[in-house]
Amino acid sequence: MVGDLRSFYKDTFVLRPSKMSSLIVRMIMLVIATVCGVYICSVCLKQINPQTKSSIEVIERLGISCEANHLDYPYLHFPQPETFSRAECAGNPVRFFVIITMQRSGSGWFETLLNSHMNVTSNGEIFSNKERRDNISSIIRTLDKVYNLDWFNSASKNECSAAVGFKWMLNQGLMDYPEEIVEYFNRRGVSAVFLFRRNLLRRYISVLANSFDRYAKILNGTHKSHVHSPEEAETLSKYKPLINSTSLLSALKEAEFTMAQALANFNSTRHITLYYEDLIKNHTKLVDVQDFLGIPHMNLTSRQVKIHKGHLREHIKNWDDVNKTLNGTAYAKFLQLDY
Structure with missing residues (x-):
């Protein structure tokens, strides 16, 4: 028990x-x-x-569309050039960009501003050469060379580049292969900078004046699309084109349509839209550009001098005809002094 x-x-x-x-x-x-x-x-x-x-958010504000957040994959790249070594900069990311624009829209001036940044390389109009835009294959080969940092000119920063790109005019093959080029931009992480002019009449005057000087060579027998002194600018501005008032409206409509078509074709890319007049009047817009490219802020400068200043009546030979043609139309605003 x-x-x-x-x-x-x-x-x-x-x-x-x-x-x-x-x-x-x-x-x-x-x-x-x-x-x-x-x-x-x-x-x-x-x-x-x-x-x-x-994720890409396009925000419209004062004529500028841009991503509001920090750049991230796939917009950071680490190129391995075949023609040189990036040395100690090999671990530093590079952003790819393209300036999409039209002749006489301020793109030359804008590009010199970008190239004044110690870490930006913008290679000019690489597709002004017809052989490079002969077909989509030659275009892709050229693009690969640019974004691999194997394209050299006086603006090249080589191993120190933090952003590399070039200027692409709408009439230089860009609009011929929109789907293939958009696919390339999105696949390679290329950011597009659209640069246009609001006042298409001023652009038209500049196109006519530049075309005239291409043959007349007013500056001591030399043609210059851009000048670096007030004296040269004054000399070129003395030429006043005679505008065909009969075809003026159709010319302005065509330019407007081309701009709209470009924006529509490349809307699916990461992009920012700028206007020359806004950049002229407000240089803080350049801060937006630097933020868009993901580069440190610097004071951007250019030696270029504007050619056609002041009211347009001073630069059009048949001002009365042009004024009469545009008054009462949607383009009458172009007649006013805008900056």
Whole structure:
């Protein structure tokens, strides 16, 4: 009897702690699982939010469309040039860009501003050469060479480049293969900078004057599309084109349509839209450009001097005819002094 009692109490004292310890272990495991779950959820939320913010958001503000957040993959690149070594800069990312524009829209001046940045290389009108835009294959080969940093000119920063691109005119093959080029831009992470003029009449005058000087060569027998002194600008501005008032409206409509078509064709790319007049009147717009390209802020400068200043009546030979033609139309606003 005593032995049975001892066995009973022994079993009791052995079994109860086992049940209690099992319960405690389960509670501890439940607490640990809960804590881990909360931690994992918080980490996931932190990872999801930046990805959501890093998605491309195009925001319209004062004529500028741009991504509001920091640049991220796939817009950061680490090129490996075949013609030189990036040396200590090999680990520094490079952004790819293209300036999409039309002749006499201020793109030459704008490009000199970009190239005044110590880390930006803009290679000019590389597709002014017809052989490079002969077909889509030659275009892709040229683009690959530019974005691999194997394209050299006086503006090249080589291993120090943080942003590299060039200027592409709408009439230089860009509009001939829009789907293939958009696919390339999106695949390679190329950002587009649209640069146009609001006042298409001023652009038209500049086109006519530049075309005239191409043959007349007013500056000591030399043709210059851009000048660096007030004296040269004054000399070129003395020429006043005679505008065909009969075809003027159709010419302005054609330019307007071409701009709209370009924006529509390349709307799916990461892009920013700028207007020459806005840049002239407000240089803080250049800060937006530097933010868009993901480069450090610098004071951008250019030596170029504007040719056609002041009211347009001073630069059109048959001003009265042009004024009469545009008054009462949607283009009458072009007759006013806008900057």
